[in-house]
Amino acid sequence: MVKWTEEERCIIRGVWEKVDIDEVGAQLWARALIVYPWIERYFGTFGDTFTTTAILNNPKLAALGKIVLAALDTAVKNMDNVKGAYASLSRVHYEKIKVDPEHFRLLAECITISIACKLKAELSPQVLSTWQKFLSAVVEAMSSQYK
Amino acid sequence: MSLTAKDKETVKAFWAKVAPKAEDIGQDALSRMLVVYPQTKTYFAHWKDLSPGSAPVKKHGATVMGGVADAVAKIDDLTSGLLNLSELHAFTLRVDPANFKILAHNILVVFAIRLPNDFTPEVHVAVDKFLAAVARALSEKYR
Numbered sequence: 001m002v003k004w005t006e007e008e009r010c011i012i013r014g015v016w017e018k019v020d021i022d023e024v025g026a027q028l029w030a031r032a033l034i035v036y037p038w039i040e041r042y043f044g045t046f047g048d049t050f051t052t053t054a055i056l057n058n059p060k061l062a063a064l065g066k067i068v069l070a071a072l073d074t075a076v077k078n079m080d081n082v083k084g085a086y087a088s089l090s091r092v093h094y095e096k097i098k099v100d101p102e103h104f105r106l107l108a109e110c111i112t113i114s115i116a117c118k119l120k121a122e123l124s125p126q127v128l129s130t131w132q133k134f135l136s137a138v139v140e141a142m143s144s145q146y147k
Numbered sequence: 148m149s150l151t152a153k154d155k156e157t158v159k160a161f162w163a164k165v166a167p168k169a170e171d172i173g174q175d176a177l178s179r180m181l182v183v184y185p186q187t188k189t190y191f192a193h194w195k196d197l198s199p200g201s202a203p204v205k206k207h208g209a210t211v212m213g214g215v216a217d218a219v220a221k222i223d224d225l226t227s228g229l230l231n232l233s234e235l236h237a238f239t240l241r242v243d244p245a246n247f248k249i250l251a252h253n254i255l256v257v258f259a260i261r262l263p264n265d266f267t268p269e270v271h272v273a274v275d276k277f278l279a280a281v282a283r284a285l286s287e288k289y290r
Contacts, residue, residue, distance in 0.1 A: 037290050041241040098189040102245040146186045 002137045004079055011130040015115065015123070016076045024114050025066035030055045032110045039103055068107070075138050082141040090145035101143040108135040150273075150280055155222050157273035162219045164265050165258070169216060172261060173208030174200060176253040184249050190242055211250070218281045225284035237288040244289060247282035254278065 004012075033040060033055050040049055046061060048054035055061065071089065078085040093099045112132065116123050123131070150158075165172060178199035180187050194203040214232060221228025236242050255275060259266045266274075 035290075038237065038241040038243060094186075094189070098192050100189050100243050100246070101186045102243045106243075143186070 001081065001083070002079075002133075008130045008133070009079065011127055012076060012079065012134045015119065015127060015131050016073070018119055018122075019069070019115060020118075021066055021069040021073070024111075024118065025069040026062040027056075028065035028068065028107075028110060028114060029061040030058070030065075031114060032107055033061070035110065036103075036106050039106065042097065042099065042103075069111075072111070072138065075134075075141070079134070079137075082137050083144050086138070086141040087145060090142050093142060094146045101139070101146055104139045104142045108139050111135065148276055148279065150222065150276055154273040154276055157270055158219060158222060158277045161262075161265060161270050161274060162216070164262060166216065168261060169212040170205075170209040172254070172257050173210075173212035173215075174205045175208070175261075176250065176257045177204050177208040177211065179256065180250055180253040183253070187246055187249060190240070190246070215254075215278075215281065218277075218284070222277070225280050226287055229281065229284040230287070233285050233288040236285050237290075244282065244286040247285060248279075251275070251278035251282060 033043070033049060034052055043049045043061070047058060049058060049061070071086075074085055075082045093101075112128070112135065115131070116128075119127075181191070181197050181204070182199060188197055191197055191203075194201075196203060198204070217232075218225060218229060255271065255278070258274065259271075
């Protein structure tokens with residue numbers, strides 16, 4: 001279980017409340033697919049994901065981005081037991097969707113960068129450090145059922 | 148961290164000892180990877196049997212070591228030598244490059260187990276650098 005100080009909780013919530021799920025979510029997967037094109041392997045049923053233009057305008061990707069951030073909201077609200085909150089999600093990603101957990105790490109990086117675009121200098125080194133500690137816990141929870 | 152002339156000589160000399168056991172080593176390394184790093188199983192959903200020493204694991208272990216043997220032969224220019232393999236991994240297989248390091252580690256472990264007297268620290272460093280260079284060449288076409 002990850003331990004959070006009161007200050008860390010404040011920082012994480014402070015970052016999260018500035019994130020517009022619709023806005024950031026819509027572009028999240030576009031960024032991930034453009035930066036890490038090999039994750040296209042999961043998107044065979046998403047229509048055109050092969051050119052930058054198609055990726056930026058793909059409605060299924062936009063919808064999925066919002067779903068992912070809604071799940072992240074669950075993690076923010078269950079900071080003291082992300083592992084428990086994400087157990088079945090982890091299992092589904094392992095057994096059904098067969099996602100390489102390295103890609104949780106890559107997506108987390110894209111989330112951070114998207115947030116950096118929004119928060120700019122507010123994402124000070126200390127805030128960034130705490131936010132990334134939180135995302136590491138999320139990634140670990142997502143990887144927890146891979147056994 | 149590029150390969151020195153000494154590294155290349157060391158790798159080629161060590162490979163001469165590996166070659167007769169290459170298929171077996173490949174099968175062992177792959178078996179271990181699938182057990183110790185279960186996330187790597189996500190790339191083999193199309194195999195019926197992922198257990199250590201199973202038929203698909205044996206076959207694929209041999210394939211992988213064939214690729215490494217090829218890389219040894221092309222050690223002086225891995226990037227061009229492994230271009231086709233890079234395209235295969237980047238566009239068809241789409242294996243995340245992070246997994247190259249995982250497999251390399253398991254190969255090193257099996258080298259140590261099977262050739263304990265030959266896998267000295269000096270050989271270890273040259274082979275580690277070599278496998279890292281192979282991974283880089285394989286990643287070339289990804290983006």
